[in-house]
Amino acid sequence: MKKTTKTPKTGSDFRPLAILAGAVILALIFVAAIVLSVPAGTPTGQSDAIRIGAIYNLNGSQSSLDIPSARGARLAAAQINERGGIGGRQVILTEYDGKTNTTEIAADADRLIGTDHVQVIIGMSDSDMVLPAARVAAGARTVFVTSGATSPLLPGQVPGYLYLACYGDNTQAAAAAEFAQSDLNATTALVVMDNSTEYTRLLPKYFMERFAEGGGTITKVVPYEGSQDIPSVAGKLSGTAVPAPGVVLVACGPEDCGAAIRAVRAAGITAPVIGGDSMDSPKLAAAAGPDAGRIVYTTHGDISTSSADPDTSAFIKRYYIEYGEKPNAFAALGYDTVNVAAQAAALSPSDIRAGLVSLKTYDGLTGTIAYHNNAQIPEKSVTLMELNGGTVRSLGERVPRIVPAP
Template sequence: MALLASSTTFADEPIVLGALYNSTGQQAGLDIPSAQGARLAVDQTNKHGGVLNRQIVLKIENGQSKPDVVKARTAALLASSPAPVALFGLSDTDLVLASAPLAAKANRVFLTSGATSPLLPAEVPEYLYLACFGDNVQAAAAAEWAHGDGQARKALVLYDSSHEYTRLLQKYFRERFTQLGGEIADERSFTSDTLEQTLEQFPNVDVVFLSAEVPADIQKAVRMIRSSGLDCPIVGGDSFDSAGLWEGSDAKCIYYTTHAYLGENNPNPRVVAFRKAFAAAYPDATPDAFTALGYDATRLLVRAIEQSQTADPEDIRRALAGIHRFEGVTGTLSYPKGSRIPTKSVSLIEVTGGKLRLVREVMPKGVPAP
């Protein structure tokens, strides 16, 4: 069957990697940058001789931000000839769950570059890995910063109930914030359709945790919070790092957790080198954390293929599990024994008047269980 065909029959055949990224729909703002990062990683690898003396072919499918389309495009990738030795991509939990089970059924690793649910590995045993931190880690980092540096004791939690990502993120924030002695003064859920009716008459609090995914909803919610008279910090997760979200904005005292800070003023040599390479490949675009995630996820699979010495899908899976201290643009990454979620730091970013500033990199002291 083509579905299980090996790409290792002839040494001179290319090694195929399959990727799912949404170039249209709600996820495009995250996935277009990720796909650019993935292409850059493949181009660099091939320029330096490929891996196992073979070139890499990257096949990217557009899932259109729709689970049924993602599922169909995943099946098409797996049925192509030669079949991919591994699949990766996507930045949304629900969309990953439309793709990864099919990869697992075909005995292929699925490495999500940006979907942060720590429940995912249990939902697709053995074959699903994260290249990013889990939501419990970034939410814990946000809660510890808010309670510590931010000296917040009362929090208002607002979250979109229509996405697993936003439901989990607020859950983990509440758990860690209350563990630290903080109080959740109010908690409200909304959807894109009910946002205006839900977000009004807020209590006086020290911090607002806004767990939203859709960029337009984030912008609208921030305006409503400020219009209500609340001028305390508004804290969110990595969805706040969507490309162009804060350009031209007059918002201030906005903070969010994300995977890396790619600003020009970041002196990290890996970031500097990445920015230079990206600018040469995409002179009209600016890289963000999701660009770096796509880049790092691709390089992780290249490392696993190299260490497998065979490019056999099962050998790649075993090699991926053993990767330690991988030096990525988004941080130094290791997979602890028995875990398919990497250990890595969280970057905390401040937004003021459309400009971004790296506040600090955080390794939370306490992380809620998935």
């Protein structure tokens, strides 16, 4: 449009101009009020977006599990938005690095709620790491869905606000014990456990309970206190190899599993090693060394190219394109958790708990996720994987016959 020049008005024209100016000021105030009502960090035009906060430990001892989970979460949010969102609503995923530091993690949760105004928070793979964030969230009546922390005690520690997208340690420990007896023909078990974390205390507790209930005998329990104490394990195992145990349960943190397995082998024990989902890492083969022997571990799904599931195959391909490496089960857990949280938020934006219950069933890469009868932990099958001679293969899925009470 061609611009025209007008002579400034004076006298009787002043009053209408003042009225117009006042109207403009009021309009600007109104617009400002709208802008200020949009949560911080929300892009313009996305005030109705599904806002998910994520805390993952991208640095520190938990990073080997949380980096894949964070990547899976980002991929899920991207794909939801590529499909046009959920009911037309885009997903905004705001992510912070917890740095494997509980003080930092609690501050991250507070920031996600107070500054970013998220509707739900997800993340992390360790029970000790999750609790500080979940308690902050519960204090603000915000639901936290952990993608990989497996303590079945968590819901009771943060009632009504802490949900698991994964199974509990009692479930995976029971599956490991039953497998040891039915498939490895083990009647005796040696237990090597890190006594410094909730996960590595609970896993052997439930394993020993289920193994004994199945008629097995625990020959010895060898505790150690964190990674710095692993060198003492071989000495503590002296004399344990005679009589040789049928299986060795190793309960270890994700960064310590290789060293703990090496300590068992250094003591002359050749029985199969069995462990939990902390062993699900592409670094395990190199960390355990060429003399690691047979290792079996429980995890949340067979996320490998041998999987016959087309959704899993598509996920592996996209993940590799984005990140240049193959995903593991923790990457799939992060992916599933964003989908569950987003769908729950879409169903019930003001009450995520109601949305989780209304979700009924989500068929994810790591199995079916549903929260029925006030449960905060889904009932899922356990996948068993074997590492032998540097090669990893799936041993199939198992639903344990009996699961110890939390």
